[in-house]
Amino acid sequence: MPQEAPARVVRELASRGYNAEREAVTLLSSADDSAAAIERVVDELPADAFKVTRADVEAVLDGERGTSRPGGGSDANAPPPHPSVSSGTNASNEVDTTSNDRNPNRSPVETKGSGSFERTVDEALRSVEIAGDVTGHSTGTGAYDDFVKVFRDRYDRLGSKLRGRVNHRPTDSIEDMVGGSDVGLVGMVNDVRSTKNGHWIVELEDTNGVFPCLVTKDRDLADSVDELLFDEVIAIEGTLSDDAGIVFVDELYFPDVPRTYKPSTADRHVQAALVSDVHVGSQEFMAEAWTQFTEWLHTAEAEHVEYLLIAGDMVEGVGVYPNQDEELDVIDLYEQYERFSEYLKQVPGDMEIIMIPGNHDAVRLAEPQPGFDEDLREIMSAHDPRIVGNPSTVTVEGVSVLMYHGKSLDEVIAEFPEEKASYDEPHKAMYHLLKKRHVAPQYGGHMRLAPEEQDYLVIDDVPDVFHTGHVHKLGYGKYHNVLAINSGCWQEQTDFQKSVNIDPDSGYAPIVDLDTLDVTIRKFS
Known part of the structure; x- marks a missing residue:
């Protein structure tokens, strides 16, 4: 029987409820009959085991090993046989990362999703700090005094600038x-x-x-x-x-970002993948593209990608827009999160994952949005991700990333002339939020804002990177040296999107070099 790629072995073990050590995956993928070896190893595991170790595999194979190829990460589990896997197309040419403004139509790298490579990560070099997270600090009751407090706080903090x-x-x-x-x-x-x-x-x-x-x-x-x-x-x-x-x-x-702002960068070559709007549970969720992306994370090309930042809408949700139930593949909200968790297991186990909620997620609609409750956190416990509120500032190895799902971009685009803000160039709408130093200034329109003792939506400190999603369009550029990225989505066009003339940019993964703040766009669809 031909050798199987380590990712396939990981997927097969995950479908049976097991994680696996790297060495165990390597041995199984190199066995003469990988499928039979997996069967024997699973049969021999103790009833309370949840991880396949190298010793487990060696005991079954009696020391007989084929020629191995280094394999995937230790916790990179994949879902049961839900999506088929495609290898995509070969990389064509690199994105020009010198231009100030970029467009998804400018030659993204089309990336192979499969490969075999053993990631080596020194987790001691990592550092992550969280600021501006409302989770656990929400005190607003909706009383008049709460609204007075939040607007007075906004006025005082932005007025001081x-x-x-x-x-x-x-x-x-x-x-x-x-x-x-x-x-x-x-x-x-x-x-x-x-x-x-x-x-x-x-x-x-x-x-x-x-x-x-x-x-x-x-x-x-x-x-x-x-x-x-x-x-x-x-x-x-x-x-x-x-x-x-x-x-x-x-x-x-305007309060604005100083034109002389100098962003911080990491002290080593390390990368972060910025994605958003996965929408698991939708009939249009791009399962194959997501699997290509996560398989690519196991390859040598992605060895420096150590962080995955997801800017909301992990699932499609229920009752978010009219007749949504007709476009759902999974109609139960908790089952949608369980399915998302299975897809999250495809990500290499040594990656640091940080997530914020969006307007399709099971949190309050009013912003700022606290992170998920304990029940949902338990469902999404693969890799022990950091789940924080929307918005939050995540400082990764000295690089501050303002993560905001992006609901207010709809209002900016609706209110501004097309040449200043449009869905085709969402990063330019983001520039205006940076200029105003507030992620959602306007109250009383389509935006729902929660009154708190302080305004969590004020941009006090200038971020090095501003990451949003929501509008399902890819766009990125620099505003006064701040890198602004809207990362597109993982959902093909729905009937609802057709009705409102939204043509999504799907299956893209912006990869940011944290040591230079250069961007490469990886395409997986």
Whole structure:
């Protein structure tokens, strides 16, 4: 019988409920009759065993070993015979990683999913820190005072980034100033409306009141009015009108990322795979592409990929959109997570996995979203992943990655002119969130925001990498040296997506070099 690849051996053992040591997989894959060897080893295992060891295999094979090829990781279990496996196509050419903005249509690397290689990882070199996670800290009750607290906290924290740029005066003090005075004001956008002459009135609110500011259409900064969202914090400078009833705006400032920002990088060559929107449970989940991806993680090409960051929507969920039940392959929510967990077992056991929830996941819809409850964590316990809230900042070997599922991108794209934000270039919508230093500024639209004692959605510290998903489109580039990546999805187009004209970018895995912040796009479909 031909030798089987180690990944096949791992899959067969996983289907029977067993993990396996690397050496055990190597011996089984090199046996003359691998299938028969697996049968004998499983039969001889103690009833309480959950892992196949090298000693187990040697005892069965009586020292008879074929010529072995190094195999897959120790905990890289795969699901029962659910998806078929395809080897994909050969890599064609590398992605140009020097451009500031990139598009998924620019020659991704088409990657083989199968191979045999023994990963060697020094886990002592790793470091992961989590910040900004609401999990276990949610205190909001929905009372009026809770909303006051969260908006006041937003105003104070973002306002502190702007007060050094303008000579801020509270709104009630401006009301007492004489006409013609120079004015600086830091406020939250309360309203934006146009006048009959084509000018713009922007009402800014601080803790003392509301004051109108006029942006005339002939000024260059009039273009910035298109970028304003309700409830974001900005600053203006201008001149008070003669009757002291309005400010004529000369300058408008966003909290923004400094243009001189220098991102941190890792001290060694190590990589992270950034993926999102797996959607297990959907009829359109790309099982074969996911298996190609996880098999590739076992190859020499992926030996430096030590981190897997998943930005939400692990499963398709239930009742998320109209008539969703007609597009489900798995109709029970908990069974969807059990199936996802089986696919997660395909990932090499020595990889560090970090996950946040999304709007299809079984957590509250209002953001910030705490991580999964204990029942779901237990289901998804393969590899003991770090499950944190949405959003969270994950610092991986010194590189800070702001992980946010990305629901607010819908509002940015809907509110902005197409040339400034679109689904075809989702990273440009992400730039605006970085500019506003807030992942979901606008309250009261389609976004559901949970009032907490502090605003967990403020971007206090500039991240080195900003990772989102949700919109099922691939896009990436750099904004003031911050790498922004929307990582696409693992779900083919659904009937619902057709009805709303969404053409997804499916089966892509952006791979980030943490020592340089260069990106390679791997394609598995």
